[in-house]
Amino acid sequence: MADPTTYRPGPGEIPVDPGVYRFRDKDGRVIYVGKAKSLRSRLSSYFQDIGALHPRTRTMVTTGASVEWTVVRNEVEALQLEYTWIKEYDPRFNVKYRDDKSYPYLAVTMGEEYPRAQVMRGTKRKGTRYFGPYGHAWAIRETLDQLLRVFPVRTCSAGVFKRAGQVGRPCLLGYIDKCSAPCVGRVTPQEHRAIAEDFCDFMAGNTSRFVRRLEDQMKRASADLDFETAARRRDDLAALEKALERSAVVLGDATDADVFGISHDELEAAVQVFHVRGGRIRGQRGWVVDKQTEGDLALADVVERLLQQVYGGESRDGVPREVLVPALPPDAAAMTDWLRSLRGAGVDLRVPVRGDKRTLMQTVERNALQALGRHKVARAGDLTARSQALEELQEALGLEQAPLRIECFDVSHVQGTNVVASMVVFEDGLPRKGEYRRFIVRGTPQADGTVRLDDTAAMDEVLTRRFKRYLRDRDEAGDIELAPEGDRDCEDDSDPVISEQNASGEEIGAPGVPIDEKTGRPRRFAYPPQLIVVDGGKPQVQAAAHAMEALDIDDVAVVGLAKRLEEVWLPDDDFPVILPRTSEGLYLLQRVRDEAHRFAITFHRQRRSKAMTTSALDGIPGLGEVRQKALLRRFGSVKRLRAAQIEEIAEVRGIGPTLAATIHAGLREDDQSAPAVNLTTGEVLD
Numbered sequence: 001m002a003d004p005t006t007y008r009p010g011p012g013e014i015p016v017d018p019g020v021y022r023f024r025d026k027d028g029r030v031i032y033v034g035k036a037k038s039l040r041s042r043l044s045s046y047f048q049d050i051g052a053l054h055p056r057t058r059t060m061v062t063t064g065a066s067v068e069w070t071v072v073r074n075e076v077e078a079l080q081l082e083y084t085w086i087k088e089y090d091p092r093f094n095v096k097y098r099d100d101k102s103y104p105y106l107a108v109t110m111g112e113e114y115p116r117a118q119v120m121r122g123t124k125r126k127g128t129r130y131f132g133p134y135g136h137a138w139a140i141r142e143t144l145d146q147l148l149r150v151f152p153v154r155t156c157s158a159g160v161f162k163r164a165g166q167v168g169r170p171c172l173l174g175y176i177d178k179c180s181a182p183c184v185g186r187v188t189p190q191e192h193r194a195i196a197e198d199f200c201d202f203m204a205g206n207t208s209r210f211v212r213r214l215e216d217q218m219k220r221a222s223a224d225l226d227f228e229t230a231a232r233r234r235d236d237l238a239a240l241e242k243a244l245e246r247s248a249v250v251l252g253d254a255t256d257a258d259v260f261g262i263s264h265d266e267l268e269a270a271v272q273v274f275h276v277r278g279g280r281i282r283g284q285r286g287w288v289v290d291k292q293t294e295g296d297l298a299l300a301d302v303v304e305r306l307l308q309q310v311y312g313g314e315s316r317d318g319v320p321r322e323v324l325v326p327a328l329p330p331d332a333a334a335m336t337d338w339l340r341s342l343r344g345a346g347v348d349l350r351v352p353v354r355g356d357k358r359t360l361m362q363t364v365e366r367n368a369l370q371a372l373g374r375h376k377v378a379r380a381g382d383l384t385a386r387s388q389a390l391e392e393l394q395e396a397l398g399l400e401q402a403p404l405r406i407e408c409f410d411v412s413h414v415q416g417t418n419v420v421a422s423m424v425v426f427e428d429g430l431p432r433k434g435e436y437r438r439f440i441v442r443g444t445p446q447a448d449g450t451v452r453l454d455d456t457a458a459m460d461e462v463l464t465r466r467f468k469r470y471l472r473d474r475d476e477a478g479d480i481e482l483a484p485e486g487d488r489d490c491e492d493d494s495d496p497v498i499s500e501q502n503a504s505g506e507e508i509g510a511p512g513v514p515i516d517e518k519t520g521r522p523r524r525f526a527y528p529p530q531l532i533v534v535d536g537g538k539p540q541v542q543a544a545a546h547a548m549e550a551l552d553i554d555d556v557a558v559v560g561l562a563k564r565l566e567e568v569w570l571p572d573d574d575f576p577v578i579l580p581r582t583s584e585g586l587y588l589l590q591r592v593r594d595e596a597h598r599f600a601i602t603f604h605r606q607r608r609s610k611a612m613t614t615s616a617l618d619g620i621p622g623l624g625e626v627r628q629k630a631l632l633r634r635f636g637s638v639k640r641l642r643a644a645q646i647e648e649i650a651e652v653r654g655i656g657p658t659l660a661a662t663i664h665a666g667l668r669e670d671d672q673s674a675p676a677v678n679l680t681t682g683e684v685l686d
Helices: 039-046 055-063 075-089 137-147 158-167 189-203 208-223 227-245 299-311 332-343 355-378 382-397 455-479 538-550 584-612 625-635 638-643 646-650 657-673
Strands: 019-025 030-036 064-071 105-108 117-120 129-131 257-264 268-277 280-290 322-324 348-350 405-414 417-427 437-440 499-501 531-535 557-562 567-569
Touching: 019 039, 019 055, 019 075, 030 039, 030 055, 030 075, 039 064, 055 064, 075 299, 075 332, 105 137, 105 189, 117 137, 129 189, 137 227, 189 208, 208 227, 257 299, 257 355, 268 299, 268 355, 280 355, 299 332, 322 355, 332 348, 382 584, 405 455, 405 584, 417 455, 417 584, 437 455, 437 584, 455 538, 531 538, 531 584, 538 557, 557 584, 625 638, 638 657, 646 657
Parallel strands: 257 322, 322 348, 405 531, 531 557
Antiparallel strands: 019 030, 019 064, 064 499, 105 117, 105 129, 257 268, 268 280, 405 417, 417 437, 557 567
16 A cells, blocks of 8 residues: 655645645546645645544545646535536545435427427436436336326337328227327327426426316306216326325425435435425435445535535536535535536525424435434444455465455356456445446467367467457556646636646656546546456466466466365465354455356357347358448348349448449359248249
8 A cells, every 4th residue: 555655745846725626546546536625725635644534534644656736716616626527537535415316207309390208317318308207117107097087198219109090090009099199180289299398397386277268168068968978087187186195295386396304324325305396395315325435424515415416416406495414515606506507597405493394304314314314233243244245355365455446357258158247346345237248259270270169279369359459558657748838728718627646746648547538537547456256176277377477477466266176266275264163354356256147158149049030131251230230221122132132232331332342242242142932832033
């Protein structure tokens, strides 16, 4: 581990201005991002007596190898830049104050010609209105089923909608009047959009006018002795009232607010959020986070990080008019300005002190307290177990430091066919699925012209490819030149970055990790793991060690985990390391190994299924998967492509005249080699 005094900035080098700072490890990877009103005051707190720091903060500063900062004009710009960098670098020591669950929403795709109501999860899309989140998808479907009586909006998929239009018959919902059937022209696009807008208004909380409208229609139909229509309106009114029962009125003034409740201790914080729209609770979610990475944060600091991460990726519709919190963040004015910029309108950030809103806040806080209690019971010792597992592996394998990053490799094939491999990544004992990788194994050419494709050769090839990439990215990082002085000065007042400096106070023009030109993000593998795990025994471990020696990499430990007796093999040992069956370290290795096996076999099955699907285009030289897709997208089928002329084929992007002639000849040749046959008589047709 690094000594923080080796990279501590000198006295007077750190500015007193507001800004954002980044800690990097020895491989240049960003491990922590923070902001401060005064950079000098905040950064100096990290370089005090190491024994006085919080244990997780002490781990962070000893893992780091450098610190750099960026000066901005004010706190609002610091909030924006900190959120941007946390999203870009995903630092391992930053607490994520939001859940990783995918809550279901009731979504209406207003951006389509015929808006559709459906259940949606994941990233919010432009042009779609969302209501929720809901605890369960079935709750959305029940609510939607009740409301379709009154608002018969489309709910079918694009394929069903298109097919109904082609055959001229609506689906079942169209026949039972739970869809206005725009697919067959029962309503115009404008009329259907009006229905969808009314549905959205009702879900947004404007319910009273629809209830009054149905009551008036029911009374008029009854007065006109049209009892059948009156009965339908009565049933519609009952459906609306049943849907409204699912969301009780909590605030009588039709308030739009998000109410946060937090229960926390030194290690963890439980967060509960009630989404109130139109005075009714339209959604609820909650999660528990480990917060000890940044030390014993006060409640105000937790609220600041929570609001920043919850609302950072939201659209205008996601930020309500009021945000009610248990404590104001340290700079409430800057946070309010930031929320206002996201919403495009005024936002009231405050702590309720009396009345209905204070009562609701207490209810949310009780929910958070109960959630924290349940979490403590269900996952007692989980963080301790992960830390214990890493310490046990460090001791058992004789490592210099705990393996914070572990990469595991596995090979999958069936008798040497469709050979693939997987790489999974665990950091701090948890999987990092965004950094998983899959490999198609090419094989090792032999002197007699054959290709070697056994397990050990595949493992050697995969490790070689992975760490050649690491060495190349590391060398590129070392070749990055500093930008000329003044190149990063602001020319636009909207740019929050005034200057960027390293620990010596020098201007820098590029980060310490190479940037991917396509994505604009840091390259993932410009840094190595502390431990490599291979699925297998001594032969696989020796193959992996041979690959590392050939690349002259000697600072990464390699072990293998054999399935039969769960033995841990080291490259140079004649006997395996036997960890106790109750060992947390062994349990972590098993999880890593099993995840690599699952990932590899899934990829192998995909490759095997694809190999069993053949096409007339597969045998044509120079025609790969991308060009095949382009041709089929242009012509629709191989039959139409076979009937096309060379000039028409050459019009497809990526297909030149020579390749077009090859395709034309190849398809004609294939057509002649498979003569047409009368399926009834069996005779060949001319």
